Amino acid sequence: MPVTGGAIxxxxxxxxxxxxxxxxxxxxxRLRGLCDNMEPxxxxxxELVYLLxxxxxxxxxxxxxxxxxxxxxxxxxxxLGQPEVGDKSRLALVxxxxxxxxxxxxxxxxxxxxxxxxxxxxxxxxxFRKGGMKVVVSKLSRVLVPGNTENTEPLxxxxxxxxxxxxxxxxxxxxxxxxxxxxxxxPLVHLEKIDPKRLM
Amino acid sequence: MGVTCVxxxxxxxxxxxxxxxxxxxxxxxxxxxxxxxNFWVDCETYHATGNATGQPSKLLYVMHNSETPLSCMxxxxxxxxxxxxxxxxVLMVKLKSHFQNAKxxxxxxxxxxxRYCDFLVKIGTVAMSSSARGISVEVEYCxxxxxxxxxxxxxxxxxxxxxxxxxxxxxxxxxxxxxxSVPVDCMDTMSQYLELFGRVRKQQVLPGSGVR
Numbered sequence: 001m002p003v004t005g006g007a008i009x010x011x012x013x014x015x016x017x018x019x020x021x022x023x024x025x026x027x028x029x030r031l032r033g034l035c036d037n038m039e040p041x042x043x044x045x046x047e048l049v050y051l052l053x054x055x056x057x058x059x060x061x062x063x064x065x066x067x068x069x070x071x072x073x074x075x076x077x078x079x080l081g082q083p084e085v086g087d088k089s090r091l092a093l094v095x096x097x098x099x100x101x102x103x104x105x106x107x108x109x110x111x112x113x114x115x116x117x118x119x120x121x122x123x124x125x126x127x128f129r130k131g132g133m134k135v136v137v138s139k140l141s142r143v144l145v146p147g148n149t150e151n152t153e154p155l156x157x158x159x160x161x162x163x164x165x166x167x168x169x170x171x172x173x174x175x176x177x178x179x180x181x182x183x184x185x186x187p188l189v190h191l192e193k194i195d196p197k198r199l200m
Numbered sequence: 201m202g203v204t205c206v207x208x209x210x211x212x213x214x215x216x217x218x219x220x221x222x223x224x225x226x227x228x229x230x231x232x233x234x235x236x237x238n239f240w241v242d243c244e245t246y247h248a249t250g251n252a253t254g255q256p257s258k259l260l261y262v263m264h265n266s267e268t269p270l271s272c273m274x275x276x277x278x279x280x281x282x283x284x285x286x287x288x289x290v291l292m293v294k295l296k297s298h299f300q301n302a303k304x305x306x307x308x309x310x311x312x313x314x315r316y317c318d319f320l321v322k323i324g325t326v327a328m329s330s331s332a333r334g335i336s337v338e339v340e341y342c343x344x345x346x347x348x349x350x351x352x353x354x355x356x357x358x359x360x361x362x363x364x365x366x367x368x369x370x371x372x373x374x375x376x377x378x379x380x381s382v383p384v385d386c387m388d389t390m391s392q393y394l395e396l397f398g399r400v401r402k403q404q405v406l407p408g409s410g411v412r
């Protein structure tokens with residue numbers, strides 16, 4: 001996403017699902033057919049989740065992600081707000097999203113600000129695009145020794161599939177486009193709106 | 201970008217901030233430097249609210265430089281720093297219940313940008329709450345990124361218009377573990393401005409600088 005600056009009201013629309021390892025190839029095959037005609041991008045990222053505990057309320061959560069394939073690339077810091085409450089029939093999870101690219105001093109600055117790392121994981125997979133929609137298929141792995149990304153173990157026998165769009169607030173046709181795309185991926189994967197609060 | 205040196209120039213005896221700045225402009229123009237637009241550098245201060253340990257919380261400085269308009273630098277005095285894109289300011293707004301912006305502490309330096317061959321010279325009036333508090337001079341030698349290789353040349357150039365106000369090699373370079381042969385980056389420039397702004401904040405208010 002190009003940096004627009006002052007984009008205080010960018011929203012992330014999200015649908016999630018998963019596929020078992022053995023069904024991965026069929027999903028990738030269908031995505032290659034449905035998505036934009038370019039080589040899908042492979043990635044291997046290390047994500048650290050930081051929490052800042054305040055005096056009251058929930059801790060402030062930030063996700064810091066760096067590429068293991070391109071070590072000199074900047075860190076990607078992401079803030080995700082609370083999911084928009086309201087219309088239960090809304091088709092996708094909608095959250096305020098702030099994305100910041102940052103230099104390599106990021107972990108030290110976050111620590112100095114009072115953030116503490118809560119957990120970290122490695123995500124490896126492929127990224128597809130269709131217009132403004134992004135489909136990410138990733139294998140999440142647990143980091144066994146803090147900071148050591150060579151020694152990991154998969155969290156499950158499946159791949160996480162995420163369909164997302166970043167758009168300014170108020171664009172409700174986005175979720176409909178996402179829903180029709182998700183229909184085309186059935187029955188290989190069922191993408192749905194998963195409320196993170198239900199998992200806590 | 202090249203090696204930069206930021207220093208503070210005292211206001212001339214019996215003159216105002218603006219008059220001293222004008223004298224510096226004349227000296228540069230006599231040398232043959234050409235005006236090339238304006239510049240600004242600003243610094244906002246954030247302090248952590250709700251510090252559980254009771255210790256005084258560290259101050260986070262968020263700075264911007266017109267030379268890198270899409271970037272934002274965040275640093276702690278003498279501590280770690282990072283450069284980020286403009287959305288970092290948006291993130292600080294989201295963090296407002298944890299980090300308060302001390303609006304009265306905002307310091308900025310604004311002024312004219314001169315080009316003389318491979319040098320960029322920026323003479324700025326340092327102001328806090330719209331009152332002029334001092335003068336900053338930034339000299340950048342664009343042709344080199346290694347301080348050890350060009351410091352002598354920069355010093356000679358600065359002497360030609362700053363005279364006895366020419367500074368020594370900035371501590372931001374001498375304090376690096378790897379020495380003077382490490383390429384510079386934008387954080388080195390911003391650390392120097394931060395040091396200068398810190399000194400200006402602590403200084404007494406200059407007489408006749410327009411403060412109530």
